[in-house]
Amino acid sequence: QSVLTQPPSASGTPGQRVTISCSGSSSNIGSNYVYWYQQLPGTAPKLLIYRNNQRPSGVPDRFSGSKSGTSASLAISGLRSEDEADYYCAAWDDSLSGGVFGGGTKLTVL
Amino acid sequence: EVQLVESGGGVVRPGGSLRLSCAASGFTFDDYGMSWVRQAPGKGLEWVSGINWNGGSTGYADSVKGRFTISRDNAKNSLYLQMNSLRAEDTALYHCARVTNDNLFDYWGQGTLVTVSS
Numbered sequence: 538q539s540v541l542t543q544p545p546s547a548s549g550t551p552g553q554r555v556t557i558s559c560s561g562s563s564s565n566i567g568s569n570y571v572y573w574y575q576q577l578p579g580t581a582p583k584l585l586i587y588r589n590n591q592r593p594s595g596v597p598d599r600f601s602g603s604k605s606g607t608s609a610s611l612a613i614s615g616l617r618s619e620d621e622a623d624y625y626c627a628a629w630d631d632s633l634s635g636g637v638f639g640g641g642t643k644l645t646v647l
Numbered sequence: 648e649v650q651l652v653e654s655g656g657g658v659v660r661p662g663g664s665l666r667l668s669c670a671a672s673g674f675t676f677d678d679y680g681m682s683w684v685r686q687a688p689g690k691g692l693e694w695v696s697g698i699n700w701n702g703g704s705t706g707y708a709d710s711v712k713g714r715f716t717i718s719r720d721n722a723k724n725s726l727y728l729q730m731n732s733l734r735a736e737d738t739a740l741y742h743c744a745r746v747t748n749d750n751l752f753d754y755w756g757q758g759t760l761v762t763v764s765s
Contacts, residue, residue: 539691572751574692581742581755582692588749625692629750634706636682636694636751 540565541626543639550647554614557642559626561607565637569629571609573602576623576641585624586611613644621646649673649754651743656759663733667759669726669743677701677721680746683728685739686758693739696728697746711737733763 542560549555559571573586584593586602589609601612609628613620626639655667669681682697696707696717705717716729726743740760744752 570749570751572749574752581757582752583755584753587747587751587753593753627692627751633709635697635708636684638692638694641691 539640540630540633540637541628541639543624543626543642545640546643546645548645548647549613549616551616551618553616554612555616555644556613557611557624557626557644559609559611559639561609561628561637563607564632565607565628565630566604566609567607568631571602571604572627573600573609573611574625574627576625578622582625616646618646620644649745651745651754651756653741653743653756653759656741656761658762658764659733660765661734661763663763664729664731665733665761667728667730667741667743667761669756671724671726671743671745674745676719676724680750681719681726682744682746682752683717683726683741684744684752684755685737685741685761687736687739690739695741697750698726730761733761735763737761738763 570588574582575585576582589604590602623641630637650672652670680699683695698705698717714732718727740758742758743756745754
């Protein structure tokens with residue numbers, strides 16, 4: 538059972554906008570930054586969003602993040618076939634003194 | 648270019664030990680904390696352990712506390728994970744990851760597979 542809660546799956550058609558939610562608590566999302574990772578099949582996770590809504594260089598602006606209270610979300614606009622991947626949210630947890638992840642959301646581009 | 652390359656995985660019997668290594672390049676290794684994150688087959692990500700820049704502070708997930716030991720050698724730009732008393736539930740792909748100022752991860756290695764089976 539993951540500390541952060543994500544929907545197991547999401548889907549959309551090319552060009553659509555999709556959002557993935559991530560729910561936590563006051564000890565993690567409520568008091569720390571949220572990061573998002575994209576994991577393509579058979580590859581290592583790649584940082585997509587850091588500090589709730591910041592994009593590393595090279596990440597398209599189709600990807601955006603937001604946070605409110607103890608929840609966060611990742612939005613992908615202009616969906617493309619190459620966006621089909623697993624997406625994970627993460628935060629530091631002050632009570633556990635460790636990093637915590639969501640269970641991952643498998644995005645399917647129909 | 649930041650590169651993290653893990654090694655040392657393999658098949659081990661329950662109760663056995665294994666030592667993982669991570670060779671870092673492309674950045675000033677002793678400027679950063681480092682972590683190990685694992686992924687069981689077909690499952691999500693789980694933080695395992697972390698260490699600060701000089702090895703003076705470490706942390707462990709409850710699931711591995713007392714069995715795993717993280718360490719680093721800044722002269723060799725290397726990170727290690729000594730795993731003892733291994734259990735079937737430790738079977739996973741183990742990634743090393745560079746830690747940001749927010750205690751989360753920006754760069755990841757491809758991982759090394761640990762299989763605990765009799």
